[in-house]
Amino acid sequence: MTDIRSSIIDVAKKAGVSIATVSRVLNESDKVKPETREIVLAVINEMKYAPSPAARGLIMRKTEAIGLLLPDLHGEFFSEIIRGADATIQHQGYHLIVSSSHNDPKEIEAALRFMRGRVDGLVVMSPQVESELLLDTLPKSLPVVLLNCHINNPHFDTIVTDGFGGARDMVSYLFSLGHTRIAVVKGGENNIESQERLRGYRSAFATHGVPLNKAYEFDGDFTEASGFEAAREILELEERPSAIFTFNDSMAIGAIGAIRDAGLRIPNDISVCGFDDIPVAKYLSPSLTSVHVPIHELGAMAISRVFDRLHKRTKGDAAHIFVPTTLSIRNSCKKLNGKSTQEKEMIILR
Amino acid sequence: MTDIRSSIIDVAKKAGVSIATVSRVLNESDKVKPETREIVLAVINEMKYAPSPAARGLIMRKTEAIGLLLPDLHGEFFSEIIRGADATIQHQGYHLIVSSSHNDPKEIEAALRFMRGRVDGLVVMSPQVESELLLDTLPKSLPVVLLNCHINNPHFDTIVTDGFGGARDMVSYLFSLGHTRIAVVKGGENNIESQERLRGYRSAFATHGVPLNKAYEFDGDFTEASGFEAAREILELEERPSAIFTFNDSMAIGAIGAIRDAGLRIPNDISVCGFDDIPVAKYLSPSLTSVHVPIHELGAMAISRVFDRLHKRTKGDAAHIFVPTTLSIRNSCKKLNGKSTQEKEMIILR
């Protein structure tokens, strides 16, 4: 058990050198005699001394931490982002600080305030965040990468996944299977990602000349429970849809539970597909068809981008990376009568 | 966009007061005239000044952060721990710093070193951690709560879930359904939680006088993929077990995928049960029977404990909390012929 009160002054005294020499030893300067180094290291070990991050941070102006601000921490989607970020940060001399804003503007601000001064770079994934808040709260010199924030500001590097295209393609795929009555479970009024996906859903209807049915649009909040509830309502419709498309896999999983409880079979009685393609999707019964988002890679990409800025590998104008989505076709969607297999393959290869 | 270089000195100069007055305004001292306060706050807002956490930490010796060190970050189990911790820390004037040790001793040490000086309290969930490392690395004054670490040291508060009892009861429940050929997917050689659960599994066999079959013990690593692989091997056994018990739900989900791919039905052809009762378990088809661990509450409890120490609400001897597990009986386990329903109810109500 070490005592927080031992400082570099105590170590220097005990080793019989100056505090500068102790600092040099700690920071691996070559301006120290090997014999002196040995002595100092022995004292450091004996006293179990560790430098104060606050003092170091104050003088060096770096914290050796990278912040990751997420809208929520629930489930595999976010744990995959974190894992990608974490894997990328490994062995880079930095640590990851994860925080959640609970999708609340006040809490976004509080989290940003906390991060400021505590991180050397920041990844923000928050559909609700506005560039003004970021500009007001964060120092100009802090590398910031926005992930699915839909902010177009020349100051920030952004990475955005193609929610519109993914949803459009999934609905097109369902059309190719013969489905025209397709219910959708959305992700919330203020959620820009949900809005993009809804736009894709509607776009596919327009493109294929299939009439839209507003009664097939249901509210959810990206949780399993909200997907369960929405599916229960969907199953009670007079004219039941032949497929349910949820805007994330967690809601698809909840919908699967409701369908199971209603004694219906997937995909025989009703097809289900989701968005994100979280790792669990492939193990479900049946395996879930989902818009594939390279989640782990998103986290990795964002952190890489921060490092590029931090290590001056990238300067100048902000980069805007658009990450395409693909379809992971599995077994949760049934082909209805009347469509050919060729159409299915055409969509996948797009 | 704020400039990192504006300091309390700049604010004081612009407001025409001393730095102590600015500090008093920032820290809501009542020793400031309202008129003076207004002036200073206006300047602070205009300059978008925020205090340096490093400087504050250096003088106040607190960071306003609580650390949570997990063995891994994958999936709903850990995201539920984080969520419980996060919910408990809300509005307490602290933020959560999450880190992962990847179950590697070197990385445990690195993470502890990073946390030291950056957190005011710490929750450690790491089966592999040893008390000597904690004692060597962390200051005596830092509140530390160990979660499922199986360390018995008078210095640390501990919270331990009943892995032994949960596994024993699950196996007993399977016996009550008539299963005697029960395969188990373990969680890794060095994992103490897996060892406790294995001990419970074996204990139930001994208690019920059912012969143990070492060929039914399979290695996994708590991931879906390892559960998938283990189940594939299990399904190829000459004398196939009638039930698979995995030491966490992620492996159960993987096993479900392998069973599905083999064209078998759960529970008609083979029963499956897991451990932890992560949120997704109840939505699976069929819903998964699992040893219920109050995951979210664990995270909450651990943080509460840290706060108790931090706010001096608890002093003296370390507390050791033992958290019982219960069974969440759902639909993934079939009753074989020959056992009564009364035995089933008796086990649940224990």
Next chain:
DNA sequence: AATCGTCATGTAAACGTTTACATTTTAGCT
């Protein structure tokens, strides 16, 4: 012996904030 250059080490200031104690200002009373 004196001088010069290199290496190793030490001294002092800086970083940005908080706060104990000193000083000034203000309000109320005589």
Next chain:
DNA sequence: AGCTAAAATGTAAACGTTTACATGACGATT
């Protein structure tokens, strides 16, 4: 107006580290 006490504000030191520049020691050369 003068005095007193309380309120408000200011000064200076502290916190623990890093590092620019100063200093001292040593070896080589003339």
